[in-house]
Amino acid sequence: MGTELHAGIDFEKVVVSPYPLRMRSGVARRERTGTLVESVCRAPSGRSREERVTFTARLALPLLFVSAVLAASGFSWWLAAAGSAVLVGLVWRRQVRAAQEAVFAVPRDEESRVLWSVPERAAFAGALDASGRVRRTWPALGDMIDPILADRSLTRALGELAEVLGRRQELRRVREELAGVRDADIPGDSPARMAADLQRERADEVWREAGAAANRILGGIDAAARAGESFIRERQVAATARHAERTLARVAGVPAAVESGPDLAGRTEAVIEAYRDLARE
Known part of the structure; x- marks a missing residue:
């Protein structure tokens, strides 16, 4: 393996790899100590779909207002709308992942090891x-x-x-x-x-x-x-x-x-x- 080692433990396996670990679901935070990088699974947020929809809607409304103000000021309306849509989409995706059980993806390279x-x-x-x-x-x-x-x-x-x-x-x-x-x-x-x-x-x-x-x-x-x-x-x-x-x-x-x-x-x-x-x- 390389000089840097990435390790993560979820409820079903241990993943050890010279490359950064990817998530199949959920969210993990990385803790670096020298050449060792541990990916620690975060607990699910517990937010229901209704709560996530409400939060996203509250975020979307002011973004729509800002887009309208920018359009009225001569700024390209479609560019402002596209930026707002991308931001809302990213926030929604982040909320969905945070509500899921954190599980690491299985690496496909030969240098990684998965312990079941x-x-x-x-x-x-x-x-x-x-x-x-x-x-x-x-x-x-x-x-x-x-x-x-x-x-x-x-x-x-x-x-x-x-x-x-x-x-x-x-x-x-x-x-x-x-x-x-x-x-x-x-x-x-x-x-x-x-x-x-x-x-x-x-x-x-x-x-x-x-x-x-x-x-x-x-x-x-x-x-x-x-x-x-x-x-x-x-x-x-x-x-x-x-x-x-x-x-x-x-x-x-x-x-x-x-x-x-x-x-x-x-x-x-x-x-x-x-x-x-x-x-x-």
């Missing part, structure tokens, strides 16, 4: 949540990481995860089909049964490999999130400890130690190593 099965959808949704946790730690990590490189690594990991989950989804269907013919009433030495058994073994092996690859990517993203969050918490605790030590020193008259608070060098290395692992995924 529940386990794969849940896995990618969890990865998106974990990637958000990772990105929220970046401001506090400062110079420990390069945000540009980290963003690219994280987006690439999500793209690779979508590909692996797409393969696993197809393998799930194949395994279900092969499981359906396992109890077929045919002789045990039948060439068809032997071929099906062989393909079932191959499907199981590839299934396990795809699962291991997905878990490795998910684990890398989660490890980066936990390492950053743990470092931030420990730094906050260290700051609290230093503040308490200075306060106690002032109150009790005991000088504060020059180097106080827990040593975070080990945690710093853990954060850096987590991002190295993520980049290697």
Whole structure:
């Protein structure tokens, strides 16, 4: 996939693509974070047809008045009327889409991935949540990481995860089909049964490999999130400890130690190593 990744989740599927997502119905808003663009479905507006007609009529009346004024002033009446009609049509279309359930269109290009099965959808949704946790730690990590490189690594990991989950989804269907013919009433030495058994073994092996690859990517993203969050918490605790030590020193008259608070060098290395692992995924 390209450097930019678009992802969207509706009630029936997950769509991941290097290109902007299109809507089959409803409205979604785009939220960009670095090279990741999430399309978030908006809830239906709940407006009935009567309410939409009323709103459009209220908009059309002043537009007709403005068109008449422009025509009386020597402006081309048909141009003003056409502009008003286009505006009314756009508003009406927007209202209709806003009243519908938001559903993403299925991309037709080969680079996009569509996840329909529940386990794969849940896995990618969890990865998106974990990637958000990772990105929220970046401001506090400062110079420990390069945000540009980290963003690219994280987006690439999500793209690779979508590909692996797409393969696993197809393998799930194949395994279900092969499981359906396992109890077929045919002789045990039948060439068809032997071929099906062989393909079932191959499907199981590839299934396990795809699962291991997905878990490795998910684990890398989660490890980066936990390492950053743990470092931030420990730094906050260290700051609290230093503040308490200075306060106690002032109150009790005991000088504060020059180097106080827990040593975070080990945690710093853990954060850096987590991002190295993520980049290697």
